[in-house]
Amino acid sequence: MKILVALKQVPDTETRIKVAADGRSLDPADVKWIISPYDEYALEEAIRIKEAKGAEVIALSVGGDSVKDVLKNALALGADSAVLLKGDGQGDAFAVAQMIAAYAKDKGFDLILCGNKGIGGDNAAVGPMLAELLGVAQTSVIVKLDLGEGTFRAEREIEGGSEIVEGALPAVITAQKGLNEPRYASLKGIMAAKKKTIEELEAASVTTGAQITALTLPPERPAGRKLEGDPAAQANGLLQALKDEAKVF
Amino acid sequence: MILVFCELKEGQLRKPSAEALSEGRRLADAAGKKLGALFAGASCAGAAEAANYGADVILTAEAPALASYSSDAYATVLADAVKAKGATVLMAAATAVGKDVVPRAAARLGAGYASDVTGLSMVDGKLQAVRPVYAGKAFATTTFATPVQVATTRPNVFPAAEKPGPGTVESLPAPTGDFKSVVKEILAKASGKVDLSEANVIVSGGRGMKDGANFKILEDLATPSAAWWGPPGRPWTRAGACPTACRWARPARS
Structure with missing residues (x-):
């Protein structure tokens, strides 16, 4: 079995968001980059499948030199090889899906795993788009995965519950929190990863679907207000404010 | 169109x-x-x-x-x-x-x-x-x-x-079959609850609820037709008081 895991490097959730001078992208200064947490579940699932029934796991990411950190970590965790597609991995989901599809087609992957979304951009689009571009089955936001002979059975999170999806391999499946508990890299794994090389390829040229034309910060939160008077007057004031200003009743 | x-x-x-x-x-x-x-x-x-x-x-x-x-x-x-x-x-x-x-x-x-x-x-x-x-x-x-x-x-x-x-x-015209993937079964559909995405009012509790059993209070408070109840954060979902799908305090579901 051959598994591709697509990983995205994203700004740490603690990052203080600043808009770059172009007015439409994130100011990269002081940004700490991490692997998107949902992608960690995807990678862990691939490694568990490899351990349980044997598989070749290939980690892939789209971006510049900085995403090599993500791929090195994937190798340390147990991926057999890693591919860096040199291109814009932070932009349009449709463009990224085309880049990955151009790489993955004709390579005989039985399973492609990725996070259900890259945090930050939150498009949740690359997985389903990739499935379509490759003409294979998909399911998204899964919390459980069982593989049969050329088939899969997954539990997918939906509003207020979950559902069981069955389909044929090859498939693109996107991971949700709860799928598994990702491991940490072992020292042995880290040492072994140093001997592996990351294959670097130019990403295929693609067409853009959508683009961000402006990135803006939300308005400053207004200052708080202190209600004065005895408790009864304060309660009355709060009630009035909730009723007339916040209109919660 | x-x-x-x-x-x-x-x-x-x-x-x-x-x-x-x-x-x-x-x-x-x-x-x-x-x-x-x-x-x-x-x-x-x-x-x-x-x-x-x-x-x-x-x-x-x-x-x-x-x-x-x-x-x-x-x-x-x-x-x-x-x-x-x-x-x-x-x-x-x-x-x-x-x-x-x-x-x-x-x-x-x-x-x-x-x-x-x-x-x-x-x-x-x-x-x-x-x-x-x-x-x-x-x-x-x-x-x-x-x-x-x-x-x-x-x-x-x-x-x-x-x-x-x-x-x-x-x-x-509609496709008639030979699909690549299909939903077979719906599980654990929380009954009597309005979908979180469709609720007009959301009632929730955090650590102050002290005990998972106390969520019954919130459940009783939420009317079946308009409100949805659940814990806002990780501690209670970890403690099993509510499944992850019930947790509402995440960016995708505001």
Whole structure:
């Protein structure tokens, strides 16, 4: 079995968001980059499948030199090889899906795993788009995965519950929190990863679907207000404010 | 045409779909276009309700094989409807189904896609979307580089406004089988609870609830028709008081 895991490097959730001078992208200064947490579940699932029934796991990411950190970590965790597609991995989901599809087609992957979304951009689009571009089955936001002979059975999170999806391999499946508990890299794994090389390829040229034309910060939160008077007057004031200003009743 | 893919639940139009339709109507008026509501399933009884939210035409793709959701089959319905009607905008609510099928349909159409948007407008005849990014710490104004423009709307953001439309019903050819993946079974559907995405009021408790059993108090407080209850954060879902799907305090579900 051959598994591709697509990983995205994203700004740490603690990052203080600043808009770059172009007015439409994130100011990269002081940004700490991490692997998107949902992608960690995807990678862990691939490694568990490899351990349980044997598989070749290939980690892939789209971006510049900085995403090599993500791929090195994937190798340390147990991926057999890693591919860096040199291109814009932070932009349009449709463009990224085309880049990955151009790489993955004709390579005989039985399973492609990725996070259900890259945090930050939150498009949740690359997985389903990739499935379509490759003409294979998909399911998204899964919390459980069982593989049969050329088939899969997954539990997918939906509003207020979950559902069981069955389909044929090859498939693109996107991971949700709860799928598994990702491991940490072992020292042995880290040492072994140093001997592996990351294959670097130019990403295929693609067409853009959508683009961000402006990135803006939300308005400053207004200052708080202190209600004065005895408790009864304060309660009355709060009630009035909730009723007339916040209109919660 | 502006085409809105709508979902039915027990023969009723889902609230997030009504919201998407209302927004579609507003955009169609701004652009001087027709509004189409698209339904798929074994039966689309109840689709007529879309006329209450301004649908000029109601398109139904009915086939026994569509009784259970299938990503690829539903994507075919969406993409074929866009092509058949020459629609330039495809919309749907960002529900579990919407977020799964719409990007797939967009890819088939070679169309740009903006997910989970909180604002839409027509600028010079082209769709423009605003969507929260970086966990709501910033807003991205998004434009499309493709002739067909695709977006999913975040539930509970756009008002569902009743505005009667002609709602002429037209049936479309539907895929009949040989699907790549299909939903086999629905599990652990929390009964008696309104979907979080459809609730008007959300009642929730945090660490102050002290004990998982005390969530009964919140459950009793929430009326079955309008409110949804649940813990806002990780501690209680970890403690098993509520499944992860119940946890509401995450950016995708505001």
